[in-house]
Amino acid sequence: MGTRVYLARLAGLPVFDPNGDRVGRVRDAVVRLRTTNRPPQVVGLVAEMALRRRIFLPIGRITSMDAEAVVLGTGSLNLRRFEKRQNELLVLENLLDRRVTVMPEHGDGADHTGTVVDIGMELNRNTEWIVTRVAVREHTGRLTRRGHVYQAEYDRVHGLIGPTDTQGTANLIALLDQMRPADMANALQDLPDARRNEVAAALDDRRLADVLEELPEHDQVEILVGLDRERAADVLERMDPDDAADLLAELPKTEQAVLLDLMEPEEAAPVRQLMSYRPGTAGSVMTSEPVILTPDTTVAEALARIRNPELSPVVAAQVFVARAPAATPTGKYLGMVHFQRLLREPPASIVGGLVDSGIDPLRTDTGLLEITRRMATYDLVAMPVVDSTNRLLGAVTVDDVLDHSLPRDWRDRDAHDEGAA
Structure with a gap:
C-alpha cells in the first residue's frame, strides 16, 4: 500500500475480506477534524454492503488500497449502520466540489480560486493517515476553457473546512455517474x-x-x-x-x-x-411499452429489437406478437416468444410461426395475487395484458409485481435498518 492515496479514486472499488470474499463497495471516506490548525485525520472508509446497508471500516483494518480494490485484514466487521459523528466529515459528500482559495506557494503572487476535485492522504510518523494534499481545478473565468488541475498542500488551501454556500456538483456527479x-x-x-x-x-x-x-x-x-x-x-x-x-x-x-x-x-x-386503472390491478402496474412485433417480423429483426441497451432485461426477455398496429393498444394479440426460442431459430424465420398462444393473457382488472400465482405457475417474467377485444395493452413484468407487492418503504434504507435493529 502506497504512502499517498487519493480518496475520490477509491469510490466504487470493491472491498474484500482476508479470505478474498467480497464485502461491498467503497462509497466514501471519513475524516475527523482536529484542534488548532492540524490537518484532518482520515479514520476510515464507508462501505456499502448487501441490502444497501452502509458500514464503517476503520482505516487500521485496511491492509491494501490500490486502483483495483480495498482489502481488509483480520478481525470481525461491525455491521452497525454507519452514522457520522459531530466532528467528522465525509470526503465525497462534504468536501468534493467545494470552492476554495489557494495561497501562493512561496508567499508571493496572487491567491487562486478553484474547485476541489480530490483529497490526498499520507501516512505520518505515528502511522496515522492525514489529509496532506488537495487536488484543485482552477477557475479560469472563461466559459469555453476548463482550468487545469493541480495539487496544493493542505495548509495552503482556505475554505475547505467549515460552512459553505459555494459547493458545486460536477465532480460528485462524475463519480456517481459510474454507478448503476x-x-x-x-x-x-x-x-x-x-x-x-x-x-x-x-x-x-x-x-x-x-x-x-x-x-x-x-x-x-x-x-x-x-x-x-x-x-x-x-x-x-x-x-x-x-x-x-x-x-x-x-x-x-x-x-x-x-x-x-x-x-x-x-x-x-x-x-x-x-x-x-384501479390500484393493485394489472392495468395499474403494467408497462405500456413492451417489445411488440407483427407476425411477419423475422427472427433477426426481433433479436435486433431486444438488443437495444435501453431495454431492461425483464422487458427484453420476450417479445409480444400482435396484428398491426404494433403500438398499444395493438391489433389482435396472437402470443409471445421468449428470447431463448429466438436464439434457437434461423434468422430468416418469422415470429408468427413461433408464438406461444397457450397462456391466457391478463385482463386490466386482474389482481396482484392472481398475477403472482399465474407467473409462478408458468415460470414467466412477464405476462401480456389485453382488453375485452383481445388487443394488447401492455405487459406486467416480474419487477412490476415485486415493486407493488413489497412494503411501500422497501426502497427506504432507514426503514430497513430500523427493522433489522
Missing part, C-alpha cells in the same frame, strides 16, 4: 436534503429519470417538486410510463393535471391511461 441507477439512488439518500436536491437537479433528464425510479416515493416527490415544472415534465417523459404514473399519483390532483398538460401529448397519453 439503483446505487446512485442509494448514494443520494445519504446526502443532506439540500445537497441531494442540488445533485439530482444537476443530472441530465434521462439519468435523473432512471434514478428517480429507484428512490423511495417520498424522495421522488421531494426532488420532483424542487424542479421547475417544465423540467419536471421533461423528466417524467423519460421515465417508464408506469413509474411516471406511480410518481404522479403521489402528487395533488391539481399538480398532476399541470404536469400532464406540460408533457408531450404522446408521452402523457399512456401515463393518463395507466392512472385510470
Whole structure:
C-alpha cells in the first residue's frame, strides 16, 4: 500500500475480506477534524454492503488500497449502520466540489480560486493517515476553457473546512455517474436534503429519470417538486410510463393535471391511461411499452429489437406478437416468444410461426395475487395484458409485481435498518 492515496479514486472499488470474499463497495471516506490548525485525520472508509446497508471500516483494518480494490485484514466487521459523528466529515459528500482559495506557494503572487476535485492522504510518523494534499481545478473565468488541475498542500488551501454556500456538483456527479441507477439512488439518500436536491437537479433528464425510479416515493416527490415544472415534465417523459404514473399519483390532483398538460401529448397519453386503472390491478402496474412485433417480423429483426441497451432485461426477455398496429393498444394479440426460442431459430424465420398462444393473457382488472400465482405457475417474467377485444395493452413484468407487492418503504434504507435493529 502506497504512502499517498487519493480518496475520490477509491469510490466504487470493491472491498474484500482476508479470505478474498467480497464485502461491498467503497462509497466514501471519513475524516475527523482536529484542534488548532492540524490537518484532518482520515479514520476510515464507508462501505456499502448487501441490502444497501452502509458500514464503517476503520482505516487500521485496511491492509491494501490500490486502483483495483480495498482489502481488509483480520478481525470481525461491525455491521452497525454507519452514522457520522459531530466532528467528522465525509470526503465525497462534504468536501468534493467545494470552492476554495489557494495561497501562493512561496508567499508571493496572487491567491487562486478553484474547485476541489480530490483529497490526498499520507501516512505520518505515528502511522496515522492525514489529509496532506488537495487536488484543485482552477477557475479560469472563461466559459469555453476548463482550468487545469493541480495539487496544493493542505495548509495552503482556505475554505475547505467549515460552512459553505459555494459547493458545486460536477465532480460528485462524475463519480456517481459510474454507478448503476439503483446505487446512485442509494448514494443520494445519504446526502443532506439540500445537497441531494442540488445533485439530482444537476443530472441530465434521462439519468435523473432512471434514478428517480429507484428512490423511495417520498424522495421522488421531494426532488420532483424542487424542479421547475417544465423540467419536471421533461423528466417524467423519460421515465417508464408506469413509474411516471406511480410518481404522479403521489402528487395533488391539481399538480398532476399541470404536469400532464406540460408533457408531450404522446408521452402523457399512456401515463393518463395507466392512472385510470384501479390500484393493485394489472392495468395499474403494467408497462405500456413492451417489445411488440407483427407476425411477419423475422427472427433477426426481433433479436435486433431486444438488443437495444435501453431495454431492461425483464422487458427484453420476450417479445409480444400482435396484428398491426404494433403500438398499444395493438391489433389482435396472437402470443409471445421468449428470447431463448429466438436464439434457437434461423434468422430468416418469422415470429408468427413461433408464438406461444397457450397462456391466457391478463385482463386490466386482474389482481396482484392472481398475477403472482399465474407467473409462478408458468415460470414467466412477464405476462401480456389485453382488453375485452383481445388487443394488447401492455405487459406486467416480474419487477412490476415485486415493486407493488413489497412494503411501500422497501426502497427506504432507514426503514430497513430500523427493522433489522
